[in-house]
Amino acid sequence: MSKILEISNLRKEYNKFLLKDISFSLERGYIMGFIGPNGAGKSTTIKLIMNLINKDSGKIKIFDMDNEKYDTDIKQKIGFVYDENYFYVDLSIKTLHRIIAPVYKKWDSKKFNNYLSDFDLDPNKKIKQLSKGMKMKFSLAVALSHDAELIIMDEPTSGLDPVFRSEILEILSDIIQDERKSVLFSTHITSDLERIADYITFINDGEIVLSCPKYDILENYKIVKGKKSLLDNNIKRIAENYRENSFNFEALVSNINKIDKAVRDELTIEKPTLDDIMIFTARGEKSA
Amino acid sequence: MLSLCIRDMLLIKNHWKLILGYPIFALLVFSKLNASPYVIGAFMIVYLMNQYYFYYDEKNKSEKIFVSFPFRRKTIVQSRYLSLIISCLVAFILMAIAGLIAINFDVFQLQRWVKAIDMVQLLLMTAIFGGLSLPLYLRFGYSKMRAINIIIFFIIFFIPSIINGLINEVSHPIIETLKNILIKVSSYNGMFMSVLFSICILLVSMLIASSFYERREF
Numbered sequence: 001m002s003k004i005l006e007i008s009n010l011r012k013e014y015n016k017f018l019l020k021d022i023s024f025s026l027e028r029g030y031i032m033g034f035i036g037p038n039g040a041g042k043s044t045t046i047k048l049i050m051n052l053i054n055k056d057s058g059k060i061k062i063f064d065m066d067n068e069k070y071d072t073d074i075k076q077k078i079g080f081v082y083d084e085n086y087f088y089v090d091l092s093i094k095t096l097h098r099i100i101a102p103v104y105k106k107w108d109s110k111k112f113n114n115y116l117s118d119f120d121l122d123p124n125k126k127i128k129q130l131s132k133g134m135k136m137k138f139s140l141a142v143a144l145s146h147d148a149e150l151i152i153m154d155e156p157t158s159g160l161d162p163v164f165r166s167e168i169l170e171i172l173s174d175i176i177q178d179e180r181k182s183v184l185f186s187t188h189i190t191s192d193l194e195r196i197a198d199y200i201t202f203i204n205d206g207e208i209v210l211s212c213p214k215y216d217i218l219e220n221y222k223i224v225k226g227k228k229s230l231l232d233n234n235i236k237r238i239a240e241n242y243r244e245n246s247f248n249f250e251a252l253v254s255n256i257n258k259i260d261k262a263v264r265d266e267l268t269i270e271k272p273t274l275d276d277i278m279i280f281t282a283r284g285e286k287s288a
Numbered sequence: 289m290l291s292l293c294i295r296d297m298l299l300i301k302n303h304w305k306l307i308l309g310y311p312i313f314a315l316l317v318f319s320k321l322n323a324s325p326y327v328i329g330a331f332m333i334v335y336l337m338n339q340y341y342f343y344y345d346e347k348n349k350s351e352k353i354f355v356s357f358p359f360r361r362k363t364i365v366q367s368r369y370l371s372l373i374i375s376c377l378v379a380f381i382l383m384a385i386a387g388l389i390a391i392n393f394d395v396f397q398l399q400r401w402v403k404a405i406d407m408v409q410l411l412l413m414t415a416i417f418g419g420l421s422l423p424l425y426l427r428f429g430y431s432k433m434r435a436i437n438i439i440i441f442f443i444i445f446f447i448p449s450i451i452n453g454l455i456n457e458v459s460h461p462i463i464e465t466l467k468n469i470l471i472k473v474s475s476y477n478g479m480f481m482s483v484l485f486s487i488c489i490l491l492v493s494m495l496i497a498s499s500f501y502e503r504r505e506f
Contacts, residue, residue: 075358
């Protein structure tokens, strides 16, 4: 399978934040959820992919091309949606269409107008007259109207109500029916990803904690709960993280089989959500 | 690059009434100045138009979008210089039309219509203004540079009036030398040299602005 995005040893020191030599890749035809708490490095990574900031070291290859050397060729095939609106709010959708259409070689005005109609966007309305959800839909219409092969979305659903979020997720599912296309979807609302993502890359404090298929994560990781007396050194050692109170404990483990069978039988074992995994892992040092 | 210049024109479409009405105001106010009201008025329009371009970019943080589009950063910079030249031409044409109307209806006591030297002077002022301010805008943004640009604008704005005032009212060897230079500038050779000088300022400024913009982070 060919890689549409490949990041190796990417490093950036930026506003008292360090992105620590991160590596991950995305194959064609898949949706990757890029998750992590606020300030973990998601937006910095996306800015580096889009060449909005300069990297200190490392490599970013998109469509097998260096993202700095072939910047404009690559961007012809990228659709992007950012966390907030950056289009001129005093201009109408129609006027922005006039500005954006000549930018892309493969711009399809018919497709754009179809999206406007599907999304119920009035071309005569100014951007400032649109709700946050409608602005996001406009960005999405722009991102999808030039046959982009890689869609990069930085927190597109944050601040949107569940109905809008659900609509956007359905659109992404439709995009991925074309197996040439991939989506990198950054969010901290992990429930969105449980519905649509094929891969999950989890970043915390500038480091990649994991990057693998979503089902592997959800199958391998377990939350174990039990009486405090069962929290032995073995569980403390193998747990990604754990928390305890005077009576009970709960821990996130990636390989349940490493816990002695006798102990395991006395524990309650639950399937974690992506949120659980993120919360446990983001907490940092194992809490005593 | 053309689409970026069209963007600049579309950005100010809500202000066209003000920009179209401005030449009348400029002729009314500046017709009694020592300097050409056409040059001063047109330069004000150039300044206004360019302020609007950068104001809207900053207000909407839209540079992030345009850098994400498949444009070379160098192209984005070049488009701002092209928009500056376009604004210079638009401003001159507007002032010329306003002057024609004013002379025909015999208002504002205008002594003459536009001359080639007006265009050359406007180009020179625009080049000095743009040459200084565009690299700063492109490096630091509108809000950080607004105060500095107002100072640059006023220095350039008042220089022609001050020079004309000095020439007409003060007798000094330095002023005589300046007078001779200005007479030469008024000649075809002088005008050609001024245009060449303006182009050089803009080219050097564009190179500096490009190197700033390449390194800028969004």
